[in-house]
Amino acid sequence: MFEQQFLPGRTPQSREFTARVQTVMALTGRLNLLPFEDVETRAALLGEIFGGAVPETVTIYPPFYCDYGLGTVFGERVFVNQGCYFLDLGGITIGDRTMIGPGVTLSTAGHPVELAERYSGITHAPIVIEEDVWIGAAATITPGVTIGRGSVVGAGTVVAKDVPPMSVVTSAGHVERKRI
Secondary structure, three states, rough: OOEEEEEEEEOOHHHHHHHHHHHHHHHHHHHOOOOOOOOOHHHHHHHHHHHOOOOOOOOOOOOOEEEEOOOOOEOOOEEEOOOEEEEOEEEEEEOOOOOEEEOEEEEEOOOOOOOOOOOOEEEEEEEEOOOEEOOOOEEEEEOOOOOOOOEOOOOOOOOOOOOOEEEEOOOOOOOOEEEO
């Protein structure tokens, strides 16, 4: 697990973040209205959202939602199914040949737990998804988590701790090392 960072509110940095979020929300709104077959415009909008060209071998099916965009790095042959949310201020790294099912949320940000601090800013920590990972439908990955190479996250699972390589983790909390 990575240590969380803190972005205090009412600072130049938080204002920059807020402005970027507004830009990316507008871009994802446009992305999600495109005809499905308009792959060229989709690629251009994804480049604007992520601050540079996405590898040609990456597939992202709309609707797709992102709040920051500049914190996500894709490997080759990544597949992102419909209805996914990337909240990427803390950074999201997605390894080669990763498959992300529909409705998956990758959230690198949150708020302090202490009530007295909760409204003073946001916390964030990176998510690292190593190569050859499969994340099932409607799974949620929380800040600071690493999903090890070759692992499977079962549908509907909330992952709040690192997943060892070559493991299967389910919503029942079961972690099993895969046999290879």
